[in-house]
Structures are given as C-alpha cells and as structure tokens.
Amino acid sequence: MGPPRLKAPHEVDAMAASGAILAGVLDALAAAVAVGVTTSDLDALARELIRAAGGTPSFLGYRGFPGAICASPNDLVVHGIPGPRPLADGDLLSMDVGVTYDGWVTDAARTVLVGEGTDDDRRLVAAGEAALVDAVAACRPGNMTGDVGAAVQRRAEAMGVAVFPSLIGHGVGRRLHEEPPVPNVGRPGQGIHLRPGLTIAVEPMLTLGRPAIRMAGDGWSVFTVDGARATHAEVTVAVGEDGPRVLTPWGGDARW
Template identity: 50%
Template structure:
C-alpha cells in the first residue's frame, strides 16, 4: 500500500530534507584527494546530530555507517572505512536523515578533481536523468513515466541503467511502497497522486547493467568493473507539481 502524506506531514519531511541538503553541502566541501570515507562519515554524523536529527542508515538492517560512500565501480551501499579518495575517482555519497520520525533520503556522485571524459559524461547524464524523472512526478502521470524518463535519458547517451536496484516510497520508514525501477515502458503502474512521496534514484554504469554483491554483503558493484553513478532526491507529489524535499542542488556550489 502506498502511504500518502498530508501537507503537514510533507512539511515535516521537508524539514528533514533541509538538514539532508545542508549535510550534503558539508560533505561536498570535504571531497578531495586523500580524505577517507570514514572521515566523511564522521563529519556527516556529527553534523546530522548537531541539527537534532539522526542518520537514518546507522544500524539500519545492521548497516554500520552513517552514510553510504561508494567509489568508482561500486554502485551503492559502500561502508565507510579506510579508503582514501584519489584524484580522478568518482564517489556516490548517499545520506539518510531522520528528524522527528520522518526520513529524507538523497544521493550525489562527486568527481574527485579532474576525471576522465567517460566519468564526466556518466555523472552529467545520470544527474540529468534524475531531473528528467522529477518532471514526470505530477498528478495524473503513472509511476512508470518516472522510470521511463530515467531509462530514456541514460540509454540515449549509450550508458546503462542498473535494473536490479530500485527507488522507493519514503516517509516514517526508509523503504515504503512503491518500488520505482529506473526503466520500463511509460503509462503503467499506479497513478501518481498528491501526497505520495518518492525516493527517485537513478543508478547507472558506463558499461553493462549487471551488478554483483561485494564480499561484505553490502556493497554492490558493476559486474564488468565499469564506473557507476548514483543521484537521488526525495520528491513529494503535490497538486502544483513535484516538490524536491532534499534540495542538495540549490545554491552555487556546483552540486
């Protein structure tokens, strides 16, 4: 069942989302050669807690980190640790914030210094596919219109959508119905209605779409070792159109 939120509840989610966006901007300021993913995790946790919120991922199904930090061929669910960023890396930073019982979820893939043309294209196209998906988050559209928008943007550029991982509903729980694939024909699935809140998250690779599980049981990698990217917003469907509740893109810092 898709749990719709009242306007007041969406405002509470937006408050969590504002903390999320500030956390992402803090992490963006720390992305540089030599920084460890553990150091990024510690900075995020300290800041989230300073805002009266908690990191949603910490302890979720046993996950040990406060954020997911997934470099290069790792698509998602990277456990922060000793890995130090190197020039030319790309790294997905996925952050969940819970504030007063409401969850906000979002991700950005960052370039560490100058990256290859392939990496730059992957990040630009994946980010663009997220915004194209957001444009479909309007009452009267179907859920698969969102999915199709991602696929169309990504595959038209010769890149691949990871098919075994999905976005999801979000609210008081990290994962609610519905599941949101990043591919599919338009015009199918539930009709979008005001009050639905969705975590839309294109996950892509520069190679093929297949993935594999890492030895730690959490990290998911592109099967062929190609670079991966991941961008995510929490989006509320409103009568006036889509409302981005995790606005990490706002401002002039290049996110």
Template identity: 55%
Template sequence: MIIRKSPEEIEKMAAAGAIHARTMKLVAGKIREGVSTAELDAAAEKYIRSQGAEPSFKGYRGFTGSICASPNSMVVHGIPGPYRLKRGDIISVDIGVTYDGWVADGAVTFPVGPITPVAQKLLEVTEASLFAAVEQCRVGNRLGDVSHAVQTLVEGEGLSVVRSLVGHGVGRAMHEDPQIPNYGEPGRGPLLEAGMVFAVEPMVNAGRHMVRMGDDGWSIYSQDGSLAAHFEFTIAVTEEGPRILTPWHEELAADPTPA
C-alpha cells in the same frame, strides 16, 4: 500500499530534507584527494546529530555507517572505512536523515579533482536523468512515466541503467511502497496522486547493466568493473507539481566546487 502524506507531513519531511541538503554540502566541501570515507562519514554524522536529527542508515539492518560512500565501480551501499580518495575518482555519497520521525533520502556522485571524459559524461547523464524523472512526478501521471524518463535519457546516451536496484517510497520508514525501477513503460503502473513521496534514484553504469555483491554483503559493484554513478532526491507529488524535499542541488549551486 502507497502511503500518502498530508501537506503538514510533507512539511515535516522537508525539514528533514533541509538538514540532508546542508549535510551534503558539508560533505562536498571535504571531498579531496587523501580524505578517507570514514572521515566523510564522521563529519556527516556529527553535523546531522548537531541538528537534532539522526543518520537514518546507522544501524539499519546492521549497517555500520552513517552514510553510504561508494567509489568508482561501486554502485551503492559502500560502508565507510579506510579507503582514501584518489585524484580522478568518483564517489557516490548517499545520506539519509531522520528528523522528528520523518526520513529524507538523497545521493550525489562527486568527482575527486579532474576526471576522465567517460566519468564526466556518466555524472552529467545520471544527474540529468534524475531531473527528467522529477518532471514526471506529477498528479495524473503513472509511475512508469518516472521510470521511463530515466531509462530513455540514460540509454539514449549509450549508458546502462542498473535494473536490479530500485528507488522506493519514503516517509516515516526509509523504505515504503512502491518500488521504483529506473526503467519501464510509460503509462503503466500506479496513478500518481498528491501526497505520494518517492525516493527516486537513478543508478547507472558506464558499461553493462549487471551488478555483483561485494564480499562485505553490502556493497554492490558493476559486474564488468565499469564506473557507476548514483543520484537521488526525495520528491513529493503535490497539486502544484513536483517538490524536491532534499534540495542538495540548491545548496551545492551556492558553492558547487568541493574545497
């Protein structure tokens, strides 16, 4: 069952999302060659807690990090640790914030210094597919319209949508119905209604779409070792149109280049 949120509840989620966006900007400013993913994690957790919120991922089903930090061919769910960023890396940073009982979820894949043309295209296309999905989060559309928007853009650029991982509903729980694939047929699936809130998260490989589980039981990699990117917003469907509740793009636009 898809849990619809009232306008007041959406405002509470937006408050969590504002903390999320500021945290993402903080992390972006620390991404540079030589920084460990554990250091990024510590900075994010410290800031989230300073805002009276909690990192949603910490302790979730035993996950030990406050963020997911997934470099290069790792698609998602990277456990922060000793890995130090290298020039030319890309790294997905996925952050969940719980504030006043409401969850906001979002992700950005960042370059570490200059990156290859393949990596640059991967980041640009994956981010663009997320914004294409946002435009479909409108009253009267179908969930398949959201999924199809991602698939069409990504595959049109010769990249591959990861098919075994999905977005999801979000609210008081981090994972609610429905599941949101990044591929599908338009005009199919649940009818979108005001008050629905989704974590839409295109996950894209530069190579083929298949993935494999890492030895730690969390991290997921592209099976062929190709680069992977991940972008995510929490989006509310409202009568006025889509509302992005984790506006990291606005925070990063104010200072888009990591220090």
C-alpha cells in the same frame, strides 16, 4: 505489500525540514571530498552535521549497516561501507545519506569527482543528474511510476550510458523504505499511480559498462560486474497537486 501511505500537506512540510538538513549535509560532504580524505572521514562529518541539526542518521544500524552514509567509489554502485580507504585523484565517489528528523525520514545521494576526472566520468555524472531531473519532472499527478522509469531510461540512453534495471527507488516517510517501488526503467502509463501526498526517493543508478551487478561478501556492497564506473543521483520528492516538490534540494534550489 500495502498501498502507499499518502502524506497530508503538513506532513510533507515536516519531511521538508528533514530534507533541508540532508541537503546541507550532502553539499558539505561534496565540498569535503578531496585527495587523501577517507570515506570514514566523510562518515564522521555526516554524523556530526546531522546530530548538530537535531537529526539522526537513518542508515546507521539499519538492518545492521555500520555507517551513517553509504560511500561508493568507482565501480561500487551503492551501499558501500565507509572505511579507511583514502580517495585518490581521478576517483568517482557516490554518497548516499538518510536523515531522520522529528520522526520523518528523507533519503538522497549525489556523485562527485575527485579532481578533474575523465570526459567519460563527467559524462556519466552529468547523465545521472540529468536523468534525475527528468525523473523528478515526471513525478506529477496522473502519471505512473512507469513514467518515472521511462524518463530515466530515455535520458540515460540518449547520453550513451546504461541503467541498472535491478536497482530501484522507493517510497519514504515514516520509514526509510515504504511502498511503492520506483523503477529506473519502464513504460509510460504502467505501474503505480502517482497521487498528491505520495513521497518517494527517486534514484537513477547508471554505468558506463554493462548494467549488471554483483554483491560483495560483506552483504552490502553492490559492484558492477565488469569493473565499469557507476553513478548514483537521488532526491526525495513529494507529488503535489501542481507537480513535484523536491524535499532534499542538494546543490541548491535552482537545480530543481
């Protein structure tokens, strides 16, 4: 384990170009989610869009992963393998995407409802996005990774949902996973210093049930232990001299 690799301003700009592709892909995937669409359909769409923009899917083939996206419905928290399962009214779907462009990797995820969903589902998705916004706000010089985790934890608990302490974010840049680990729980003032040029994937993963997980037999899919639904919201963030810069602004710049 070495120190985090800090990026120069021109390198952050290069990552932003990768992130712009990714944000567009995530928004297109969210718009394509509908009853009867399969997660394989969404995977094919992501491959087409990423390659048309001159990028490559970072997840495809990573440690043997067979998809360009992770598609995780309902109680599947993360790392779901795309397949022939058609989406049904009332499903909750998390989509995680990585893009490599000009040698720079970015990583982001969002969760959408298929149809209206329940009040609890809407609260869960809203909690994930609110926790992500709070976590991004904590990504400023002088703070620590513990401040980021504490921000996620505070927002989740205030909205009545639970955080998976074992599922964390990470550094990102030339590789999909770099130092440092970025927790979703923590204490302010603890962990790794956030310095200008640090680029990290911040990704709250929350549930309506118990914050415990089980691994499926495929070696990838991570489920809740109790069948409760989960949400995943993620952006790649650069720590700047004046504060955070979201490099994968899905949902529009105004959100960030």
